[in-house]
Amino acid sequence: MIRLLNVSTMPPGTGQPILKNLTLTVPQGEFRWLLGPSGAGKSSLLRLLTLETPPSAGQMEILGISIGRGASKGTSRAALRNLRRRIGFVPQDYRLIGDWTVFDNVALPLRLRGASERDTRREAFAVLEWLDVAHLADKRPGSLSGGEQQRAAIARALIGRPELLLADEPTNALEDAQARRLLGTFQELVDMGTTVIVATHNEALVREAPARSIIVRDGTLTADPQIQDSFAIRPSGEQS
């Protein structure tokens, strides 16, 4: 469950809020598209939800944990660290560590949790295979194509079986078939009780899997005109 009540964010040096008075609830196990024009605040909202940017005002609760103003002031560091490990994030710029292999990048969330090397290998290869990049496990990210890097970043976000998955434009470097396959993965996660929020400009993808949307404009939320009951992938070829 995500709950925001009148939340604003003001990253250091900005002087004014980027996100203003956001009030929002997303129940556990639901899917939301995160939509809005370029510069509207989608990435900023995801950074708030991944706890990278603390709220500057308002109240916020993520996966049952209340996040205080200034983050570290209101919630203990240990609680924030534990909470971060329950969240999977696919950043727009992938943020793969260039000196590490794809395998080590993808394994990181499990290693941070203290998983055994055997479990880490098994899980890492399972997600790498699922995303069709297992053959690249020993390569460095710099030698991969954009789409391969994006799939490695998605694998890293999925490996810990997160309770909350946040993805920033996760299909912009993917081919259509891969993007459609990713929709299937989102569906599986939602079926398992994961909350999934995906920022995208890909209107065709949204048409293919209509769902409720969080719509951001100028740092505020606007109403979703097309309320869908639940995330549902349309059979191929069906038109809206």
Ligand SMILES: Nc1ncnc2c1ncn2[C@@H]1O[C@H](COP(=O)(O)OP(=O)(O)OP(=O)(O)O)[C@@H](O)[C@H]1O
């Ligand atoms: N750290 C920061 N300092 C100053 N301004 C920022 C910062 N982060 C974001 N902004 C500004 O906040 C606004 C929202 O940016 P954000 O990246 O969240 O938009 P977006 O909806 O994700 O855009 P896009 O679809 O192009 O990725 C923009 O005007 C951006 O310049």
